Amino acid sequence: MRRVWQVMAAGGGMGRAAALAALVLLAGSGLLALSGWFITASAIAGMTAGVMFDVFRPAASVRGLALIRTGARYAERMLGHDATLRAVAGLRGAVLAGLAGLPWDAMQRLRRGPALARVVADTDALDGLPLRIVLPALAALLAFAGAFALIAWLAGWQMAVWICGAHLGPALAAGGWGLRHASGLARQALRAERDFRSHALDLIAARDDLAVHGRLPAQIARAMAAEAEAARLTARLETTERAVALTQELARIIAMAGALGLGATGIRLGMFGPAIAAMCFFAAMALAEATAPLRRAVADWGRIRDAADRVAPMLEQAMPPPVPAVPALPLRVADLLVPAGGVLAISGPSGAGKSTLLSQIAGLIPPAPEQKITLAGRPISDWPEPELRAGLVLVPQRVALIAGSLRENLALARPEASDDDMREILAAMRLDHLRGGLDLRLGDGGLGLSGGEMRRVALARALLRKPRILLLDEPTEGLDEAMACHVMGQITRRSDGAALVFASHRASDLMRAVLHIRLD
Structure with a gap:
């Protein structure tokens, strides 16, 4: 996986895409947190006679964060997909160069179908490595680091540790379990899908011969059995994905409940006001967006890893340099x-x-x-x-x-x-x-x-x-x-x-x- 990532990252642009993805998360969390602070502070000001409250700067900040989030999301989609497409193109070129650099006897052992599938299907599957694994992980780490610093400054480190830890702890535990469990299921599902395609193609290509020799029902049965096995494994994979998603939702609820409790304690001890407590509650709600891609990552990790295992050996081959013709006879x-x-x-x-x-x-x-x-x-x-x-x-x-x-x-x-x-x-x-x-x-x-x-x-x-x-x-x-x-x-x-x-x-x-x- 490291070798594949080195080839894909050589195309450039991944750092900008990660920074923009983190900006989207921070702007979204800040927008919800600031809105909660603004509503709470406005309500308190409205209930308190003779208090002057500046609504213009918070309102402008809310609009500014909304615009930043929208613009950053658009730029992140453009730059992220551009970087991914260039990464996949570079990876495909490296795989082709590796295939061309194989010794002749090894190249002869490569059937046309599997070689083509390795170049096309595997490199296409590996576009999920930056899009669903690396970039979301980097963006989430940057977002949690920024949120931790801001919450610790406004409400104390205890609140920051609780909110960030309540999201990250269960997410990492569920992600580790899900990746291990789903990886094996994904490999088995891919094998069953390949068996189904092989049996189906054989059924189409040799239909007449199978019918003449009375083997048509048996071939249909083999294809349907492989399809049923692939469907069963896919259903188990989806169950794993839903279990990870449930853990993430429970982590969000725990983070929000803890933020309410710590907020009430902070207000009672005079550490901060109700508006800051509301801000922390809504920040705990919004930060769940940073861990949301984990569900898709768990579902796709097995397919990505399986493709990387086949592609990586090809990247070690070198394209033979141009050489002059054989210089002499006889x-x-x-x-x-x-x-x-x-x-x-x-x-x-x-x-x-x-x-x-x-x-x-x-x-x-x-x-x-x-x-x-x-x-x-x-x-x-x-x-x-x-x-x-x-x-x-x-x-x-x-x-x-x-x-x-x-x-x-x-x-x-x-x-x-x-x-x-x-x-x-x-x-x-x-x-x-x-x-x-x-x-x-x-x-x-x-x-x-x-x-x-x-x-x-x-x-x-x-x-x-x-x-x-x-x-x-x-x-x-x-x-x-x-x-x-x-x-x-x-x-x-x-x-x-x-x-x-x-x-x-x-x-x-x-x-x-x-x-x-x-x-x-």
Whole structure:
């Protein structure tokens, strides 16, 4: 939680928001206390013959406090939410940087859904850290400190200790109990909600298969059971929240009752007058506003803590710095050297390990001890990953496209590429006929294109990158013979100067290779 707060507070503005929130509390308490003093003092003056009473300055002070409270509340809302939004934006950027700094094998283990949920849902949940935890706590401490000093000056320290202690003591006790109790309930409720969403999504995505195999009722039952468990835990969480709220109300009543008793004693002993006693009573009533956010904090603490536990490890990662391309070739695979412009083909039956060998060359899988894969005389595992990724591109058998325009998909390889460069490479892959051109919108995973078109877009993106080492896994799969010959011709021509390594079953592809490895 401390690490998350450090990142969020770096955006600035939290101190101003806390000061304004404290000013709102002090102005509200002062307004009610001064009004009580004013009414009581006016009544006493009205019952006493021949007493002159100045109504103008107290009345002006009441109006002034009302205006201060309204203006401070408006400013606190603006500055507080502005600071929180900047804090969440900074946190989201730090999480994205942390994800980008993960090693490749760790990044591969991250499924797209959980990674996206971590960035979006968790950072959104953490906006409650400043809004509902930190800023209200700081404002309450400042408000109680100011109220204690004023009440001690006007009515004595005994009255100040009673009023502030009667609010803070039960609030801290109830808050400590509520935070511990609600934290576990919130985590369980979140787990039940995630189970419900998972079962519901599975139910939607695999409805036909579940129905065919007779598993539809069982899946519905699992989803409904998870939803019922989430509702039960949420109800228990609300019960905890109401218990904290009840404690706060009882603390307010005790503070007010004690203020009445101490006020009567002070009047009898001549320590202060009835107007000051009334002021202390109304101050005891108004200060309950300072502890009111505790109820919401108890309800949200578990969700915030759960999100922080997942986000904090990502903040320890560092974004890799930009690096130049891999400086040198050749690539050595076993006893074969693939120089700049060299072409190595890998063939063999399905399951022989062609994709595995390509992943080993790409540095995604450690090679076996007896295998020798080097780049410029250096073992591939010894190359720093940022440098390796800067000069090496792998197009796997299952290509990955993002939801967005065709231009956005190509820009992943080279953001600075011009539209003319992109159109040229699309024409080389015979994709210039696509309706909409670079502005064509693709669905998730490239939805809207055929399998062959998706593969050619992925190949165009790899060629646009102009890597030093280009690794292709079944580059012409799903293409007819004429299109396959054209695509491979464009690949070999446009990758001139790079080391080209591809795995394929197609004889026409294998004929283009100078070097050949067959796996049995």
